[in-house]
Amino acid sequence: MFGLIEPFTDVNHSFFGMLNQGPLTLTIFLHTVIILPMFWIYFSEKKRLNK
Amino acid sequence: MANKNVSVWTSIPFWRRSAAWVTGFATILLIWLTFDTLGQISMGTDADLKNGVTKRVPGPTVINYKIGYEMSAKRGHEVPTIGEKQPFFGKEWSEQEAADLLHLGKLTSQAKNCMDCHTLLGNGAYYAPDLTKAWIDPAWQKGGPMQGMTGKNTVEEAMAEFLQHPSQYPTHARMMPNLGITAKEAKGLVAFLKHMSSIDTNGFPRNFSKTVDQFKTGGTNAH
Numbered sequence: 001m002f003g004l005i006e007p008f009t010d011v012n013h014s015f016f017g018m019l020n021q022g023p024l025t026l027t028i029f030l031h032t033v034i035i036l037p038m039f040w041i042y043f044s045e046k047k048r049l050n051k
Numbered sequence: 052m053a054n055k056n057v058s059v060w061t062s063i064p065f066w067r068r069s070a071a072w073v074t075g076f077a078t079i080l081l082i083w084l085t086f087d088t089l090g091q092i093s094m095g096t097d098a099d100l101k102n103g104v105t106k107r108v109p110g111p112t113v114i115n116y117k118i119g120y121e122m123s124a125k126r127g128h129e130v131p132t133i134g135e136k137q138p139f140f141g142k143e144w145s146e147q148e149a150a151d152l153l154h155l156g157k158l159t160s161q162a163k164n165c166m167d168c169h170t171l172l173g174n175g176a177y178y179a180p181d182l183t184k185a186w187i188d189p190a191w192q193k194g195g196p197m198q199g200m201t202g203k204n205t206v207e208e209a210m211a212e213f214l215q216h217p218s219q220y221p222t223h224a225r226m227m228p229n230l231g232i233t234a235k236e237a238k239g240l241v242a243f244l245k246h247m248s249s250i251d252t253n254g255f256p257r258n259f260s261k262t263v264d265q266f267k268t269g270g271t272n273a274h
Contacts, residue, residue: 045065
């Protein structure tokens, strides 16, 4: 998919090594997993405040 | 029904939950990364070397083998290779002897503060040459200027000789001072350097010369 996930080449296999192959960097991954749940926190708080 | 006067941004529980999420996630991630790193940097054993198990950091007995540095098309950079047996200071070192020698070398490198001028595995200064791959530096191989200057026939003897009397050998403008390194400490340091060159550093440092020929034709090296 757009060359986002590339074959693993590092000497030791690791999850974080996998994330650092090609354009899918650790930074993009961390922003995804940290920022996306914050949208959910935002909307659930909004819903709670509206009640 | 949406209340127009409600602002999530001024809500304390929103910031509390956000902070808890970010802090909690970061904590778990750091603990995970710590164990992930520990697994990668733990030293291999003598058995790993004998069975051809590839470890990022090989065991101390790697000093008994020939270390190469070859381009890996798959990984896109040079990778250290562990070749056939090669005597180190004219003998084969047992597991215990090799570990002791490497330990002495590490302590000496700390006591003499090599990192004050040199870089080791990315740590240290850039005043003097990077020592990460010093063992496979073409300058120290047969036909290389450093080995030739010391008048020795092996890389280890040439390095040990240089380390004991660095101020006798003119290298470049920034000459290494005499640090009072003893013959035994020099052996340890050379073992330390040989072991370090066998560590898979994902191609660091870049632009390191591969062969004596390339060095002679003016190819870049780690200096």
